[in-house]
Amino acid sequence: MIRRLKYNEIDFEKYTDCLENSEQRKYSATKLFLDITSDKQWELLVYGDYEAVMPVAFIKRIGIKLVINPKLCQQLGVFSKTDNIEINDRFLQFFREKYNIWYYAFNDRNKFSEPLQLRKNFLIYPEKYETVRQKYSPKRKRKLRLDEEVSTHSKIMETKIKDAETFISANFIGAKDNNDKAHFLEIFTNLENSGHLKIVAFVYKEKIINTIAVFFDEKTVALLGTFNDKDYVKLSGASTIIDHVIAQNIAQKIFDFEGSEVPAIEEFFRGFRPELKMYPVIANSKKDVIRKTLKLF
Template sequence: MIRQVSRQKLAIDKYTDCLKKSVNYRVYAEFWYLDTLVGENWDCLVYKDYEAVMPLPFVRKFGIKLITQPLYCQQLGVFHQEKFSEHIFKEFEKRLHRKLVRAYNFNEENTGMFSPKGQLKVNQVLDISNSYEELYDNFSLNRKRNIKNNSFNKLNIDQSFFDVEWYFEALEKYYAYSKTINLSLFKEIINKNIQRKNCIQYFLFDENKTIISSVFVLHSSERIILLSSVRNKDIESKGSFSYLLNYIIKDNCNQSLIFDFEGSNIKGIQDYYASYNSEVRYYCSYKNFL
């Protein structure tokens, strides 16, 4: 009832339809998203005639296939419609356990409904379906202070254009971690989402029209994902990032949307996201091979 299909033999229309109809859709699982990250180095476990799917990205080491969670792809797992059987989910999980797995992240819904084996990791989300006033009331006092302080400055926000080159120049200039990641791949996934009209780049400018900070927000059905952000550290701009995030939340509230901060294992970042009254949701990361 569950079979493994290579990327080359995948029925793309059926796969995409299954994903779109799933209760736990993630843009990370789109075929074009995975193709951009890993090429055709992914298989898929398919239940019956694409009633449920589980994409499995891999790398090859010395001819051995290792399941590995790609960069810029927080959650995968089993994608299915409502009233999905726990027994069938466990069959998917057993198939995964028989493979060599460096890392594989199940999505939040899989984790909450079926408790797969693995380490729980933190994501943080904010339901922004309420009015902005209700959302703002639940921000921390410090977050409100940052937003109010910057509201008196001559700051301007623009989301009408893209400047990917400036973004990556700033990333390399101001952030040491940029030396540890594949920037060309990151740029490629951003450009792919721009081509598909799947993301927005927000800019915050000072009164001299100098960019203070910028954020990429990725659309994923009923959630918008804070994919990446940078700040111009040559400019003193305390609280300006809070001002920009506040604008993005205000710009998208009153809709059936979840704002996905993508979480962090760093306590300071967790605390910052918590200051927006975000909710902790766990996703499970499984591995059986170092």
């Protein structure tokens, strides 16, 4: 039996225990990450006594609840000790019946008896850094060999959102408008304040020319954003700082590129030779959402 729990009804100890011991474990489904990215606008579907769980984030528009993954939250879905198609199908049926779904992404381990739309993500699993580096494409290896002048006048450093905000804001790609950009920066700041986000910068001649926003917990490092000064793209600062973070963490943690459907970004990620991991999604048009809203009422 599947139950639908509001946020204040969730047993977070049982939820966390189920998530952390699940086959599908994702950092993006942790309470900390979901609370920050959704502003605690999420609830939970529970199978049995937290044998399987499915977090559902939402927004409200003119009083109507619409399911949509929060910003920076790539995958949610069903979490259980072992992925089970029958149980996943039950969640999917309940989900479709009870919710108005705009966009929801399951995780890359979730399997269903019916085909769903798929999207791409890229992961590097824990291994010795030397082994990981050896797998990089020839082009990526060349990019990481900085010439003497660049190497002499550059450095990698960690910084704070407040110190890099002007650079990030000026080189932010993907936000709809300034309000949307401000919301992303607010989420970054809140994740940083939680102790789980780092801003890593490539500095050339005392000037920041690349930064990445990286979320980290005990099992995963996730690339939440890359910000590049286009005037210095040939210096390969983005490749250098991503490689730096991989080198520091890959022996113990998954490196999650967070995927992309943009061909140029996908090509860039593939240069690190990650594993392609497809994940199922439900995506509906505004027309479909309106039609479902009328049915629910």
